[in-house]
Amino acid sequence: MLSVMHLAELNIAHLRAPIDSPQLAEFVALLEPINAIADQAPGFVWRLKESEADPTATVVHDYGDYLLVNFSVWESRESLWNYIYRSPHLEVLRRRKEWFLRMAEPYMVMWWIPEGHSPSLAEGMARLERLRAEGPGPEAFTFKEFYASSEAASLPAAAEVRK
Numbered sequence: 001m002l003s004v005m006h007l008a009e010l011n012i013a014h015l016r017a018p019i020d021s022p023q024l025a026e027f028v029a030l031l032e033p034i035n036a037i038a039d040q041a042p043g044f045v046w047r048l049k050e051s052e053a054d055p056t057a058t059v060v061h062d063y064g065d066y067l068l069v070n071f072s073v074w075e076s077r078e079s080l081w082n083y084i085y086r087s088p089h090l091e092v093l094r095r096r097k098e099w100f101l102r103m104a105e106p107y108m109v110m111w112w113i114p115e116g117h118s119p120s121l122a123e124g125m126a127r128l129e130r131l132r133a134e135g136p137g138p139e140a141f142t143f144k145e146f147y148a149s150s151e152a153a154s155l156p157a158a159a160e161v162r163k
Contacts, residue, residue, distance in 0.1 A: 010124035043079020
């Protein structure tokens with residue numbers, strides 16, 4: 001019997017200015033409503049949060065002050081796609097050049113995880129590095145070069161998580 005797999009997604013962005021700067025004030029003001037839309041979206045499972053009390057708090061990490069991290073889990077590719085491209089999130093995405101620097105290397109990665117597994121930020125960053133180093137495969141891929149959950153379910157990493 002195949003276990004249920006969920007889609008983990010990590011994307012990063014390099015901020016043009018400090019998160020508390022006037023240049024990013026409008027972006028920060030959009031965080032709460034956009035995150036609320038994600039939290040209520042069909043197929044949404046989980047997202048990494050810095051604070052339950054402050055919906056505008058960005059994730060604190062050791063990867064640099066100007067690196068913004070967005071990390072979530074979804075039931076399917078379609079549910080993630082619908083949130084990104086068929087919700088008010090798309091309008092924020094269209095304005096990303098106002099707030100973020102252009103990145104030459106991949107900044108978004110997806111991979112399948114067993115239902116109930118909460119991936120760590122270190123796991124997500126390792127998947128992104130894998131995508132950058134090896135290109136897309138069943139363990140690290142993109143919307144453009146997507147792999148079905150059946151291709152990932154039998155991989156050693158998925159089996160290890162199920163233990």
